[in-house]
Amino acid sequence: MTIAENIAAIYENIAKTCAEYECDTSRVHLIAVSKKQDERRIEAALQAGHRIFGENRVQEAYDHWAHRRGQYDDLELHLIGPLQTNKVKDAVALFDVIQSVDREKLARKLSEEMAAQGRDLPCFIQVNTGLEEQKSGVIPDAVPEFLDYCYHDCGLNVTGLMCIPPVDDPPALHFALLQKLARQNNLPELSMGMSADYEAAIPLGATYIRVGTGVFGERE
Numbered sequence: 001m002t003i004a005e006n007i008a009a010i011y012e013n014i015a016k017t018c019a020e021y022e023c024d025t026s027r028v029h030l031i032a033v034s035k036k037q038d039e040r041r042i043e044a045a046l047q048a049g050h051r052i053f054g055e056n057r058v059q060e061a062y063d064h065w066a067h068r069r070g071q072y073d074d075l076e077l078h079l080i081g082p083l084q085t086n087k088v089k090d091a092v093a094l095f096d097v098i099q100s101v102d103r104e105k106l107a108r109k110l111s112e113e114m115a116a117q118g119r120d121l122p123c124f125i126q127v128n129t130g131l132e133e134q135k136s137g138v139i140p141d142a143v144p145e146f147l148d149y150c151y152h153d154c155g156l157n158v159t160g161l162m163c164i165p166p167v168d169d170p171p172a173l174h175f176a177l178l179q180k181l182a183r184q185n186n187l188p189e190l191s192m193g194m195s196a197d198y199e200a201a202i203p204l205g206a207t208y209i210r211v212g213t214g215v216f217g218e219r220e
């Protein structure tokens, strides 16, 4: 299948799933995760009309996207990977949404950089729903307090939550938990679901699904 066909098939699956669960298709946005994909594939996705992309590394995102900003004024770039504080300046300059806010120092630095650059980017809090030691994200119980810090101490525009479920768990449990946390904290956006499990994330309220291999094929 071509990349245009992959994208069309994902939108068809979104429509089918939404019909089955009586949800509104326009709620679900597809982030094409272009990390470790080559130029030819990224061009193909753009040619197919796709404009929302995700990257997990700041430097690679610059290589992929900095020169394309001038060509496509409707690009929407999401940072979906861990962010080190020494990369915050570059991240704020390039991305449109930061999905991986997970600690006070980072929240503070993001707010300072956004003020300095005159940018007010929507942010998501990454939640470690599986309580995995090696994974970033705040633990579920800490969400209200961390959110309060982001809003009131930093003035960050937090609009949603993001999670990456543990590989061996049924993902729906984690999606349901993230949905519950978002409701309790009045957050409208939910970034959850990848190539293997986005169809399970849709009935549980996903507003952004992050699909890499399902759009582009296997990574290098």
Ligand SMILES: *Cc1c(COP(=O)(O)O)cnc(C)c1O
Residues within 6 Å of the ligand: 033, 035, 056, 080, 081, 164, 194, 195, 196, 210, 211, 212, 213, 214
């Ligand atoms: C790589 C990545 C994805 C995409 O994964 P696929 O399985 O290729 O769809 C989604 N979210 C995050 C945070 C990623 O790092």
